Amino acid sequence: MPVTEFAILPLKHPLTENSTSPPALLQKLQIAREVLEEASKYKFYYFQQIEDPSTMYIIGKWDSPEAHYTFLASPENQKLLELFKEDIYIEETNGKIMQMWHLDDDVFAVPSGAEWVFTAPVISCNRHFVLKENKPSFIEKFNEVRGLLEKYTKPYGVVGGWRIETEDEEKEEWVLFSGFESVDHHMEFAKTDGFVKYREIVGFVSAFELKHLRAVVGL
Structure with a gap:
């Protein structure tokens, strides 16, 4: 069964509660989504925390954690890390750092009779x-x-x-x-x-x- 990727991205440039993401960041996120979907063959989605709008989330899917780890070591992912180095706390700074783990179920499944x-x-x-x-x-x-x-x-x-x-x-x-x-x-x-x-x-x-x-x- 596929697993769910759950990633937390603390942004270096805080957003106000009612603001949208800067156009340049949106463009980078779109690039990242295309790379992730090409590698995993599944859809990826972005979300923003309401309590702290400078915190963003990626939710996606992989065939297994190992498949994701293989991608993390790839040149394609290294290019993404370079792309976002001015936008996201990739390394820990003042307690903020990008986090990522997997859930053992597919949260993309839609229960019968319900909306996703x-x-x-x-x-x-x-x-x-x-x-x-x-x-x-x-x-x-x-x-x-x-x-x-x-x-x-x-x-x-x-x-x-x-x-x-x-x-x-x-x-x-x-x-x-x-x-x-x-x-x-x-x-x-x-x-x-x-x-x-x-x-x-x-x-x-x-x-x-x-x-x-x-x-x-x-x-």
């Missing part, structure tokens, strides 16, 4: 950090309450996957994407009766990170 989550005006990216011993219980609980979230997010589906390259051998990471009409729409979920049951997953999570994404204007 990444077509929503706002996409929540929820990172759940789960102790290894709690993983089976977390999976069981999430499968039990998942329908409550899906009912609220309709017509958009809910997709996720486990991070393959973990940072802590004692923890696993579950990344979940769900679609909303706005950030406020997402926040209103916490006021519903369904959320009372859904939040039971918190008992199996050691830490949690929530960010909101939207498609990059112009791409």
Whole structure:
């Protein structure tokens, strides 16, 4: 089964909340997407974080992590790194650095009867950090309450996957994407009766990170 690439790109030139990306950067991103899609034979998409608009994301797909690693070592990728050296923190600077890992599932799959989550005006990216011993219980609980979230997010589906390259051998990471009409729409979920049951997953999570994404204007 193909795996999902999830990359976080901190920009050197911050964007204001309502701005679009500079034309030169958009052109470079388009070049990068063409190279990535040629190498992987799959589509790639760009998103911008709403909480911090200077943070961008790449979400794409590869046949395997190894196929992606082969590309990372290629001359084509080295040219991309050179192309973006003035735009992205490729090496760590003041705690900012480009990050990339893979999810063990295909988030491009569209659940039956739903719309693809990444077509929503706002996409929540929820990172759940789960102790290894709690993983089976977390999976069981999430499968039990998942329908409550899906009912609220309709017509958009809910997709996720486990991070393959973990940072802590004692923890696993579950990344979940769900679609909303706005950030406020997402926040209103916490006021519903369904959320009372859904939040039971918190008992199996050691830490949690929530960010909101939207498609990059112009791409």
